[in-house]
Amino acid sequence: GAVVSQHPSRVICKSGTSVKIECRSLDFQATTMFWYRQFPKQSLMLMATSNEGSKATYEQGVEKDKFLINHASLTLSTLTVTSAHPEDSSFYICSASKGGRGQQETQYFGPGTRLLVL
């Protein structure tokens, strides 16, 4: 068990449009979900942490009005890149954890979404 899906796997959009990425835990309830981005040849960088039913906690330097995160249920979190621009082109990946032990919890990752903004 512990499968996380992400949709879409790849998206190309025009500058100025908004893009929504879904992250679902398929066979478990995710107490906490995490969103990361990865630029080419760089490491994963945590963008935000979200708990079901509460506002996401954003990392320093991540614009919360730009990257809207909604964690509406224990199995679904969404990341919306609003008014996307070419510099938002990146690999976005989510992960989910089952319990409430914070960073001692194993994280289960989705396969990621590659966003290209033209």
Next chain:
Amino acid sequence: ILNVEQSPQSLHVQEGDSTNFTCSFPSSNFYALHWYRWETAKSPEALFVMTLNGDEKKKGRISATLNTKEGYSYLYIKGSQPEDSATYLCASYTNAGKSTFGDGTTLTVKP
């Protein structure tokens, strides 16, 4: 150490060789260290979550050790197989809730 550093960046070994790589992390405010295996076009797979100084964990042919006082963790693979080819990531977590991922070590095992 201010960031999480992994070495080597890449590694090519023959099938059957044993190998190891290093994750160095800031020892202050340490909370947990995670190891992941990331195969191309797949999701990163959790290998170990380590929290205590001196921890040793094992999963099949893969094992890891942790030294929180000096800020390093080693990952060992015994008798490498082609299916072990992947990027191995470590991530350090502080007690303030900050996580930092390393750039990974990419392992290629040649048959």
